[in-house]
Amino acid sequence: MLTAIVTQTGDQVQVRLVSSETTDTTMPEAVLMSASAEAGSTPKTDAEVKTPPNPVNPAINEMLWAAGSFFVLFALMRYFLFPRLKKGTEARYASIRSNSEGAVQVKADAKTDVAEYEKALDAARAEAAGRVDAARQTVDNQRTAQLAQVNARIAAARAEADQKNAAARAAAQGDVAAAVATVATRVAELALGKAPDASVVNAAVASTMEGSRS
Structure with missing residues (x-):
């Protein structure tokens, strides 16, 4: 089995074929290339000597496919995905804002209801106090009237008794x-x-x- 060994010294490139079974070196062909030889070589020889293409560099069709995929993804993002995302975000923000405003309104309504309740409670207390005072005044008036009637009856009975006693006496x-x-x-x-x-x-x-x- 032959193994190719390529060596370069300056502007010269040497190719050797070495057999793996023996240590002898077989040189069926030696290629010496100098600057003068390169100048007189054919285009085919120049193409063979040129550095092979770098496999890392992408091909044109790969670049076209990548660019097309990028533009398709950009179009999808620009006209479909981003508007939906923006619409959903705006809807979520509007919902949160509406809920916040609703909570503020509910809080304000609760404060208004509490104020009205306290006002009604104060009015009820004042009305109850007025009724109690009126009832107390009525009771006092009735008691005074009854006491006056009793005193009048007692005075009349006493006068009648005095008259009877005087008449009897x-x-x-x-x-x-x-x-x-x-x-x-x-x-x-x-x-x-x-x-x-x-x-x-x-x-x-x-x-x-x-x-x-x-």
């Missing part, structure tokens, strides 16, 4: 005076042998009873 005094006058007349008649004057006896009895009461 007067009647009793009249009876007592009549009885005393009768007894005094009888005693004077027994003592004097004649009946005294009734007016004198009544005056004496009345004077005596007035003196005893004073």
Whole structure:
């Protein structure tokens, strides 16, 4: 089996064929290339000597496919994907903003409701206090009226009792005076042998009873 060994010294390139079975070197062909030989060579020899293409450099069709794919992806992003993404983002932002504004409105409505509730509660308390005061005033007026009626009844009963007592006392005094006058007349008649004057006896009895009461 032969192995090709290529060596370069300056502007000269040497190719050797070496057999793997023996250590002898076989040189069926030696190519010496100098600057003068390169100048007189044919285009075919120049093409063979030129550096082979770099496999890392992309081919033109690969560049065209890459550019086409890029432009297709750019078009998809520009006219389809990005508008949808932007629309979704704007919708999400609008939803968040709407929810935030709704929360602010709900908070404001809650504050308004609380203020109205407190106002209604204060009004109810004031009304209840007014009703309690009115009821207390009514009770006081009724109690005063009832006390006045009771006092009037007591005064009337007391006056009636006083009148009755005075009438009874007067009647009793009249009876007592009549009885005393009768007894005094009888005693004077027994003592004097004649009946005294009734007016004198009544005056004496009345004077005596007035003196005893004073």
